[in-house]
Every structure is written in C-alpha cells, then in structure tokens.
Amino acid sequence: MILKIIIFFIALGWIFSSLVRYFLNSKLKKFADQVQQAQREEARKKNKPRDGNVNVDFVPDKGKKGSSGNISGGDYIDYEEIKD
Template sequence: MLLKIIIFFIALGWIFSSLLRYFLRSKLKKFVDQVQEAQRADYRSKNQPRDGNVNVDYVPKDYKKKSSGNISGGDYIDYEEVKD
C-alpha cells in the first residue's frame, strides 16, 4: 500500500512538472514573439522617412564635389547609395 502511494506521488509530480514545463514554454514563446514584433515596429518607425522628404543635418563648409579629373589611380564611377 505504501509503495502504491509513493508511485502515485512520483507519477503525479512527473505529470505536473511536464504540464508546467509545457505551459512555461508556450508563455515564453508568446512573450518572445511580442518583444520581437515590438522591436520590428520600433525599427520600422525610426527608419522610415516621414512624407518622403530628405533632411540633411550637416554639410561641411569646405565640402567640394569631387570630379573625375581630380581622382587618380583608376576609374571613378559616380553612384548613389540606395537604402531600403
């Protein structure tokens, strides 16, 4: 009789630990998904230009546009960097 009670409590503890582990994993996964979605939304809102306008904060006074005649050591190709 005592052996049956011990086995019952061991089985009951194993079942509860399995259920608790499953519950915590599902809640943790849901929490991680919410945090990642919040970070994505924050990243999108910070990096998206407002109204399609470009704002240049600082241009040095001694800034001169380089022409291909001033550059030596190879071909110079003008390009414009495009960011998504």
C-alpha cells in the same frame, strides 16, 4: 501499499511538472514572439523617413571598385542649349 502511494505521488508530481513546463514554455515563446514583433515595428517606424526626406546611411568603401572600374570623371560631351 505505502510504496504504491509514494510511487503514485511521484508520478503525479512528474506529470504535473511536465505539464506546467510545457504551458510555461508555450506562453514564454508567444511572449518572446510578441516582443520581437514590437521591436521590428518600432525599428520600422524609427527608420521611416519623415516629410518625404530620404536618409542615406551607407557610404561605400573607397577601396572597392564597382562596375565603373577606374573611370575618374567620364567623357565631356559638348552640347548647345536651345531656347524656345
């Protein structure tokens, strides 16, 4: 009889701890998702240019060659300015 009561309380404790662990994990996951969303919103607001200004933080490497190859300056095209 006592053995059944002990087994019952052990099973009840295991079930209770499993349920608590499940609910805590789901709440922590929701909290972590909210924190990540808030961080993304903050980063988006921080990187947004103000007053129409555009900030360029990327400087290409000089060692890499783009589609222009070895062109240093291009061809000079002579033109005439026509005034109305």
